[in-house]
Amino acid sequence: MTYRNGTYIAFDGRDTTNPLESDIKYFNLLKAWKEKDDEFTFSDSHKKTYQVRDTSTKETLKRRLYERLKNSKNMILILSEKTRNDREMLSYEIKKAIELGMPIIICYAEIGYGFQNIDGLNKYWPISLSAGIYGGAIKCIHIPFRKEPILDAISRFSIHETNTLGPYSCYRKEVYNYWGISNVTDNLLG
Numbered sequence: 493m494t495y496r497n498g499t500y501i502a503f504d505g506r507d508t509t510n511p512l513e514s515d516i517k518y519f520n521l522l523k524a525w526k527e528k529d530d531e532f533t534f535s536d537s538h539k540k541t542y543q544v545r546d547t548s549t550k551e552t553l554k555r556r557l558y559e560r561l562k563n564s565k566n567m568i569l570i571l572s573e574k575t576r577n578d579r580e581m582l583s584y585e586i587k588k589a590i591e592l593g594m595p596i597i598i599c600y601a602e603i604g605y606g607f608q609n610i611d612g613l614n615k616y617w618p619i620s621l622s623a624g625i626y627g628g629a630i631k632c633i634h635i636p637f638r639k640e641p642i643l644d645a646i647s648r649f650s651i652h653e654t655n656t657l658g659p660y661s662c663y664r665k666e667v668y669n670y671w672g673i674s675n676v677t678d679n680l681l682g
Contacts, residue, residue, distance in 0.1 A: 606668030606676035640671035
């Protein structure tokens with residue numbers, strides 16, 4: 493049995509290599525934080541298997557993605573206003589992570605402040621994520637795309653840990669305050 497210690501990172505690449513047109517810019521920011529900050533560490537699951545070529549078939553791509561997912565302890569899912577709700581590969585990644593019981597760290601790219609409930613965030617969700625959340629099948633935490641909450645979630649929520657994550661989990665106001673994030677809202681709709 494493989495030891496699952498990687499963090500799998502999923503986002504909508506929008507079929508482009510231009511970082512200004514897709515969510516890959518947030519993935520690149522995670523890698524830059526890791527490179528420049530000794531405290532921001534994680535094992536990137538995408539570096540643990542063979543790379544896939546742009547010419548690979550969907551079946552080959554899905555096999556590689558599933559192999560990476562099986563070797564991961566958690567998933568960071570980056571969502572933005574540009575994330576499409578029906579992206580085939582992103583939906584595949586989300587469904588498989590849920591099937592594997594993997595905690596999903598849902599990072600909202602355009603939200604830089606803390607929040608204590610997820611009302612109003614469903615506009616960002618791909619269909620497969622909505623199904624997992626509303627069906628109660630997912631273990632996840634919803635956080636802003638900020639370094640401190642991401643690092644804490646990577647270290648705290650793992651396939652190896654028994655935790656109390658459910659579909660609607662968020663950090664409390666006191667935790668955001670500890671990180672110096674003082675702008676915390678109770679309701680994203682208001």
